[in-house]
Amino acid sequence: MRVAGARVVDCAGGSVETDLGDDAERSERGRWVLAGLIANRVLYGGVDLMSFKMEAGGFIVFFLIVVLAPLLMFTPQLANAKRMGLRDYGLLASRYVEQFQRKWVDGGKADSDELLGSGDIQSLADLGNSFSAVREMRPIPFALSDVGRLALAAALPLLPLGLVVFSFEELLIRILGVLF
Numbered sequence: 159m160r161v162a163g164a165r166v167v168d169c170a171g172g173s174v175e176t177d178l179g180d181d182a183e184r185s186e187r188g189r190w191v192l193a194g195l196i197a198n199r200v201l202y203g204g205v206d207l208m209s210f211k212m213e214a215g216g217f218i219v220f221f222l223i224v225v226l227a228p229l230l231m232f233t234p235q236l237a238n239a240k241r242m243g244l245r246d247y248g249l250l251a252s253r254y255v256e257q258f259q260r261k262w263v264d265g266g267k268a269d270s271d272e273l274l275g276s277g278d279i280q281s282l283a284d285l286g287n288s289f290s291a292v293r294e295m296r297p298i299p300f301a302l303s304d305v306g307r308l309a310l311a312a313a314l315p316l317l318p319l320g321l322v323v324f325s326f327e328e329l330l331i332r333i334l335g336v337l338f
């Protein structure tokens with residue numbers, strides 16, 4: 159599996175271009191190698207599958223740390239960008255709302271047809287949307303749902319091993335119970 163030049167847009171500072179290349183390929187191989195080693199010991203070595211809980215859990219945690227920890231180095235810059243953005247957009251919005259108030263509400267023009275053809279209201283809405291985007295920025299460049307998806311991706315090669323212990327129906331019920 160090769161992921162190159164992927165473009166991600168999120169609430170963590172905007173759009174990011176990433177090139178995972180060889181790292182994604184290595185992690186993909188590592189997950190399948192672990193599943194193969196465990197399957198070999200369970201099927202041919204007579205070892206109980208449940209004795210590998212710590213190894214499987216440790217691998218998933220290690221996988222999450224390797225993938226997500228480097229992203230944490232951007233936390234100070236993202237927090238600073240959010241703080242500065244809130245300050246700058248807050249000042250701009252404050253000035254714009256004051257001018258809007260003077261022109262359309264205090265100036266008595268609110269009853270005229272000029273308001274309908276004016277771009278002032280649309281500009282006010284656009285400014286509000288821009289401010290909301292800055293306010294919703296996260297200082298951590300990933301969400302809890304991203305962690306869950308990555309953990310599932312790390313555990314995916316291990317799921318067929320569950321058929322050694324459980325029937326397909328029972329395994330499906332357990333997986334759905336964990337997910338929902």
